[in-house]
Amino acid sequence: MKTIEKIIKTKTLYGIITILIIWHVFHITVESNVIPSPYETVRRFIVLFPNTLSMHLLASLGRIMLAIGISIILGVPLGLWIGMNKKADSIISPVIYILYPLPKIAFLPIFMILLGIGNTAKVTLIVTIIIFQILIGVRDGVKEIPRELYYSAVSLGVSGAGIYRHLIMPAVLPRLFSALRLSLGISISTLFFAENFATTYGIGYYIMNAWTMVDYLDMFAGILSLSLLGLLLLRSLDMAERKICPWMFLK
Amino acid sequence: MIQIKDLSYSYDSDIALRNINLHIEKNTTCAIIGPSGCGKTTLLYLLAGFIDYTEGEIYIKNEKVKGSRKETGIILQDYSLLPWKTVWHNVALGLKIRGISKDKIEKEVDDILHELDIHELKTKYPAQLSGGQKQRVTIARTLIIKPDLLLLDEFTSALDAMTKENIQNLILNIYSKKPVTIVFVTHSIEEAVFLGQKIVIMEKAKIKKIIDNPYFGDVEIRSKIDYYNICLEVRRWLREGKTYENN
Numbered sequence: 478m479k480t481i482e483k484i485i486k487t488k489t490l491y492g493i494i495t496i497l498i499i500w501h502v503f504h505i506t507v508e509s510n511v512i513p514s515p516y517e518t519v520r521r522f523i524v525l526f527p528n529t530l531s532m533h534l535l536a537s538l539g540r541i542m543l544a545i546g547i548s549i550i551l552g553v554p555l556g557l558w559i560g561m562n563k564k565a566d567s568i569i570s571p572v573i574y575i576l577y578p579l580p581k582i583a584f585l586p587i588f589m590i591l592l593g594i595g596n597t598a599k600v601t602l603i604v605t606i607i608i609f610q611i612l613i614g615v616r617d618g619v620k621e622i623p624r625e626l627y628y629s630a631v632s633l634g635v636s637g638a639g640i641y642r643h644l645i646m647p648a649v650l651p652r653l654f655s656a657l658r659l660s661l662g663i664s665i666s667t668l669f670f671a672e673n674f675a676t677t678y679g680i681g682y683y684i685m686n687a688w689t690m691v692d693y694l695d696m697f698a699g700i701l702s703l704s705l706l707g708l709l710l711l712r713s714l715d716m717a718e719r720k721i722c723p724w725m726f727l728k
Numbered sequence: 729m730i731q732i733k734d735l736s737y738s739y740d741s742d743i744a745l746r747n748i749n750l751h752i753e754k755n756t757t758c759a760i761i762g763p764s765g766c767g768k769t770t771l772l773y774l775l776a777g778f779i780d781y782t783e784g785e786i787y788i789k790n791e792k793v794k795g796s797r798k799e800t801g802i803i804l805q806d807y808s809l810l811p812w813k814t815v816w817h818n819v820a821l822g823l824k825i826r827g828i829s830k831d832k833i834e835k836e837v838d839d840i841l842h843e844l845d846i847h848e849l850k851t852k853y854p855a856q857l858s859g860g861q862k863q864r865v866t867i868a869r870t871l872i873i874k875p876d877l878l879l880l881d882e883f884t885s886a887l888d889a890m891t892k893e894n895i896q897n898l899i900l901n902i903y904s905k906k907p908v909t910i911v912f913v914t915h916s917i918e919e920a921v922f923l924g925q926k927i928v929i930m931e932k933a934k935i936k937k938i939i940d941n942p943y944f945g946d947v948e949i950r951s952k953i954d955y956y957n958i959c960l961e962v963r964r965w966l967r968e969g970k971t972y973e974n975n
């Protein structure tokens with residue numbers, strides 16, 4: 478375990494250093510304040526973080542967590558149901574396939590008219606985008622359970638809630654984690670868009686506001702904080718998966 | 729122990745079994761052998777109660793089979809250990825489900841792991857085991873619920889020759905220590921003759937011939953000529969179906 482953690486840490490470090498180098502090269506070659514130097518950005522970030530960036534990040538994080546939470550609560554049971562029930566699958570899946578690729582972002586104005594311009598519309602928008610990842614991932618996870626595995630669990634006396642606990646949930650969890658990883662990335666970019674409307678809090682708002690003010694250093698500090706948030710969330714998800722699904726990480 | 733009367737079964741339009749009649753005595757072993765697709769697995773699944781029959785009757789211990797039975801243990805070729813549970817937890821599952829106390833589970837699991845010589849594997853996950861080790865764990869997991877009927881579906885077909893014999897010996901050994909009724913599906917003639925007191929030869933959806941095997945139970949049988957005579961007899965019966973098909 479110790480060595481695995483070390484490798485992850487050095488890999489993250491390696492990633493950060495590579496990006497910093499590329500960034501710096503751009504900064505030097507472009508020679509314009511449009512791309513501030515990494516060093517200046519980090520300094521600005523440190524100054525802005527305690528009172529400004531942290532507030533915006535927290536607002537965004539709240540929206541993301543709420544959207545992901547709602548998507549799990551709605552998407553997991555529905556995914557389990559259509560995964561196990563052929564009839565439900567044949568009725569619901571075609572509908573999902575039509576809705577899934579629609580550019581839901583285009584519906585933001587409609588959500589804002591129907592749900593008000595506050596957080597509800599923003600969170601709803603994210604839910605309508607990521608719920609499909611979760612639903613389809615869970616459904617496929619259930620469908621992939623070999624019939625023999627189901628039979629052998631039944632033959633040991635497993636039934637009812639036990640089937641969920643010992644068979645279905647563990648089979649679905651790795652798929653759920655992959656779906657969450659994708660969802661996280663999508664939620665962050667969707668939120669960035671949604672936060673440009675009718676709010677003064679949120680990291681998306683902060684970045685775009687700095688841009689309109691032509692303050693590129695603030696803008697980059699905002700982008701930096703957003704990417705750090707993403708990194709933190711993805712790493713936490715990885716750690717949770719290692720803890721909850723240890724059988725997926727055998728050497 | 730088992731009585732099958734006029735049993736037929738079809739998947740949609742495919743007839744998998746037609747008018748099967750079979751009687752298996754308590755604490756005897758019965759091999760089911762036949763070409764692939766002839767309905768062996770279907771028959772075993774019907775006995776296990778995994779699929780419901782509509783035509784005919786199956787009785788186990790004079791009770792009509794309806795759904796899976798608590799005292800029936802089943803061992804399949806592969807995919808039967810839960811990948812997310814360690815060896816220990818896989819073996820403990822049947823007891824846990826039955827609501828047995830923690831101390832008793834610990835003791836019984838440890839005992840059976842020692843008995844099957846897999847105790848050192850107890851913290852491993854199925855993906856970390858060899859084929860033979862997996863089957864030992866599956867056997868342990870099945871025996872721990874003290875079944876009176878064991879159903880095995882091609883339980884050695886994923887194993888190499890040496891491991892195959894080991895596992896076959898293990899089954900015979902378990903049977904000699906404490907007889908239970910065993911019905912096993914195989915496509916190996918040698919396995920059928922080594923482990924089957926009664927050998928049921930099937931061809932497409934039907935039972936073609938039932939052979940009694942007087943040499944059953946002898947661990948050294950593999951080095952005796954009588955064993956090969958019975959193997960030859962089984963082979964002849966299996967062959968006949970082939971020539972019949974070709975005509």
Ligand SMILES: Nc1ncnc2c1ncn2[C@@H]1O[C@H](COP(=O)(O)OP(=O)(O)O)[C@@H](O)[C@H]1O
Binds near residue numbers: 739763766768771
């Ligand atoms: N789930 C299923 N759905 C439809 N047909 C099946 C199914 N399982 C088996 N069959 C068909 O039933 C017949 C018997 O299959 P099976 O019992 O698996 O044979 P065996 O175990 O002897 O190889 C085959 O023709 C097979 O194609």
Ligand SMILES: [Mg+2]
Binds near residue numbers: 768769770
């Ligand atoms: Mg089969």
